[in-house]
Amino acid sequence: MSKADTSAEAALSSVAVHVNQYNEPDEEHSKLLEPQSLTPTVTPSGQIRKVKSFTDTHKIRDVSAASGAASARCLRPYEQVTPYPEGSESGTNQYGAPSVRSLASIGMGCTDGRKMVIRRVPTSPTELFHLVRPPTPPDEDTASHESDCDEEEEDDETVHLKPRRPFWANKIQFVLACVGYSVGLGNVWRFPYLCYKSGGGAFLIPYFIILLVCGVPMLFMELAVGQYTAHGPIGALSQICPLFKGAGLASVVISFLMSTYYAVIIAWAIYYFFTSFKSEVPWASCSNRWNTAQCWVPFHNHTKPNGSQTPTEQFFEKKVLNISDGIEFPGGMRWELAACLVCAWVLVYFALWKSIKSSAKVRYITTTLPFLLIIVFLGRSLTLDGADKGLRFFFKPDWELLKQSRPWVNAASQIFNSIGIAFGSMIMFASYNRFDNNFLHDTVAVSLVNAVTSLIVGIFTFATIGNIAFEQNTSVKDVIADSPGLLFVVYPQAIAKMPASQLWAVLFFFMFLCLGLNSQFAIVEVVVTSIQDGFPDMIRKRLVYHELLVLCVCMVSLIFGIPHIIRSGIYVFQLMDYYAASLSITYLAFFEVVAIAWFYGVGRLSRNIKQMTGRCPSLYFRFCWLVASPALLLALWVASLVDYTPPSYRQYPYPAWAQVLGWTIASLSLLCIPVYAVVVIVRSPGNSWREKFRNSIRPTFICDCGINGCDICCSDSEPPDDKTTIN
Template identity: 40%
Template sequence: MDCCESERREAFHENDRQLSVAQADSTPRLLLNRGHTSSAQIPRDGRVSPGSQGHDLRGARMLLVEQASLSQSRKTWRKKMDFLLSVIGYAVDLGNVWRFPYICYQNGGGAFLLPYLLMALFGGVPLFYMELALGQFHQSGCISIWKHICPIFKGIGFSICVIGLYIAFYYNTVMAWAMYYLLSSFQTTLPWATCFNTWNTANCTHLTPGNPNTSWTNGSTSPAEEFYIRHILQLHLSPGLHELGAVNWQLALCLLLIFTVVYFSIWKGVKTSGKVVWLTATLPYLVLLVLLIRGATLPGAWRGVVYYLKPDWWKLLSTTVWVDAAVQIFFSLGPGFGVLLALASYNPFHNNCYKDALLTSSINCLTSMLSGLVIFTVLGYMAEVRQQGVDAVARDIGPSLLFIICAEAIASMPAANFFAIIFFLMIITLGLDSTFAGLEGLITAMLDEYPQVLGRRREWVVLGLVCLCYLGALSTVCYGGAYIVKLLEEYATGPALIAVVFLEIAAVSWFYGTSRFCRDVQVMLGFLPGQFWRVCWRAICPCFLLFILGSFLASPLEIKLFGYLYPPWSAILGYIIGASPLICVPCYMVYYLLSTRGTFRQVSESREKFNIFITNSVCETWYMIHSTQIF
């Protein structure tokens, strides 16, 4: 009898799991409702071999589909490019522009690229690849994915969501500042270009290239610095973290505008956000190219480029350089935020996420280097104007580099309004991409975990989340809001996130099993990950994360902002904020152990049913493997 005309079924046991393989001349959906009578066998290495009856399965292609997905299809990206641009937009954020250039020049210039690339190769990219593969294979967000991997670690997903909320409370405020700058750029004279405004002080000093009548002293402040500190942030109206003052209504409106754009960009899911990223992910590259060409023509630009790229090989002997390289690549690629899991979960099952991981992580690293060239041409120019060394001009890291140094340089250029508009528009789009992805990670997690309650109410879920984030961010637009931004930036995404990612890779590599994960990748992509990736996931990446975590814990933070030294109690508050997400992990473990029967090993294994369909290229036969846990 021909194999396409028969139906057979048989069951066998492997590692306490009952497997049944069905063969039929029907589609997978119809197959679920039919009876079957015999089988094929699948060995431990995951390769499909001919059954005992001699059925030829050579050339068979395996497709793993969740049982739930057969009754309710999952949305997918309109185009492959939508996914790639979304991942690139998420990974390439404000840190690529304001943090990498500073870290690079501070740690040996061109010599820093060696530890940076090594940390990317052995730590950042393997984690990036792992999360894309997990999300695409299991088609789940950061909470529900754990029922497929290791249910007892489901608290990791809730921890990721808490960290994501903390980030949403402060990250969008930086875009609100940029929005205020963007709107101010349409004035005839840029308001941060002169010292004749109501917010300026007697120390305000306006320097112009080639003007010998003014000089820069240690007590001087630039009009850009006073515009940022005294007009945008209005820090002089707040005595410190203990008294934030009233809400700055102008920034509150800018923040509302940012969240409105965010809502209408993600409310329909990847179908709408996938369109928006064609603008928000590509515009920064166009602006960076324009600014690089303009910056290269500025007087003194070469001083900045030399300072940026000149290698100091002796600095590689310092542990700090390697720590900074590891921290930079980790936070730049962004594993552990649940975003890569969510974005990849909307991919077709057989999408080559391996190539996607290599491509997007490479683009991210190259963008950081390009941003450094742009920033340091500007810093070299400012050093020429102020008649100072580049190191004196480049003393600031973070938003000050963008909103003071770069803003001041732009104000002194011809066509200053044009360059100000495109520069701050670039800052906004860089931040929007990351916010789209960050909130999508939270939304996907909630919708996948509670599909019956929230599945058909996505627009309302998005609206509720955006409103919650806006209300949580209002404290950051008070007169002392910048103190809150700095506190959350230092504590909310530091040791807590590193610890969460360490638990994640430990659960995947040591509990779920690297070999099992690699077989999943083989089912999905058609090839096994190489030995390099296995070693990285099993050993190198955990050591990489412990190295970063140890560096955080070994050097207590001492936070300063514009001369304001944070009080001692702020460290306690910061540690509470940082530790709060981690509480979810042990709490859920205790709950799961108390509510589930079996040993620790048994309750740590997935009980979820899944189906693998094998399509024979010769006779178009479907094989279904149905797996259930046996205790």
């Protein structure tokens, strides 16, 4: 027997051993898998690159069973190529690639979580010999792949079965995206408005209770789900528990509805921003053509007359909105706002048209700069006369109000809006993380920044309101009627009395514009990512470029935002915010935590987290997921229904047909969960309804411990009794 035949036979036996049974490498052997040096090599394209040289590369790259487990650090467990289903065309599959008929052909090569490689089964003596004695390590394309794995150079036998999913270039980009959303409109616009509406200090107590019981644990849970599945909210929940795929769809629906009227807030900020460049800010006096006889300029120790309005109130309502008498009187289009709305969507489009590659760079400015301006305005507001009066209202709770459900429901709505829980934003952000990212640190950082920013903005706002109450010789709660335009009335009034008021106005509304864009980036990215995950074939065939998909989403959202910029637009705005974002969110959050913690299982999720971070979540997180968060969310949802009060704008009550319209808007997200659950059960395989239900709650391909070589995730834990099939 020749030397080559002997080597080939030895190689074949070695491959058989590895394919039939693979044992997890011990710690000492795993150290051999670390790169030892950089070796220059010439790629087939003629480029000279330095690649990492491995001591034991052949045992994890060219043996199929070993490649799936030993590379678990950079390979998501479910990203394993399985044999094609029966009935496929002989020799081919739906991608036009050769069919895989042998386990030895699965997982040849490496993946970075975005691309899968398949090679044919080696048969010749030379190929079998190279399995054991590889001539050179695979090439690494560091210019186009940001991955912790090395990737083999493509050749004619390589077929890409899965499109690459981009990663964040670094951890800072991910943290800035999360922080930018939490410090966006949710904190600067919505928090002061709901806090003022809910009685000031009476709002802070439920706010921080819900933050600790629901906010932080659910944020940690969503980051874990997004990072583990590498999908948006629809894809992630459908893989974890198909029965509750409707919860992911509902979050996308809410995000889309929010994007239509959040863009209107940005349009208002753009309008104020350009108006601030005038020689005198137009909201400082009553001498403008839009002012009426009820306009009253505040003077120190002069009580505000009944029925009067300040110049800032009249500028917002008479000039910016040109508000009509009710939602039943639509009036004409506000063309100035229409132009600002188009400008807002143009900014959003060019920030998102290259996916996270473009939006991440924009966030370096839109997230960091507003923090500096917030600190500046905080210092300025604390020096105003009467600031202490507003701060007492902000920090001193009215204990009687805590017996009502409204402050608790508003606090829950604010927590979810500011952090992005149940809106799909955090799941979407985490889906672009590397598999081994330690997101516990990110959870703590985002939660802490959110809480601190809420307090800073609250102090800034209520110090300013206290100054206005001092000037008007009235109580803080009577300064202005609670409305979505609170920010555009209180801040401009304080700015008008500052020296160089034009400069302060430009800085403030530029800051507000940046914060609004941060929020808008996140909720639009949720819609775009979900469409890409849900309809990949359609996107690939009809919308070849990512830019076209983003353009379509922006155009549709722009069209749906037009009703907000007619004369009755503020009434439509209030209706949308009340029913789409406040009433539905606790319901959606409840079913999300039930789907993940109860149906998928806290134990299984904990093992998945250990696989990614090396540590299991603490008892605090597991208790909140299993008991505290669902119980509190259910109680808040029931209380909001029992104490339901129709929305109103100032003293204007909405007609019955408008309330029906509001419930119709809410049902777009509310009905997603039960309707899609019925569809999933009906479509699930099984001979009985019980069997169909059991199949509908089974994870589709989430890797569980002890399955297909994934026992690396919980070496210290016993595999669960119920094995999950990887489809």
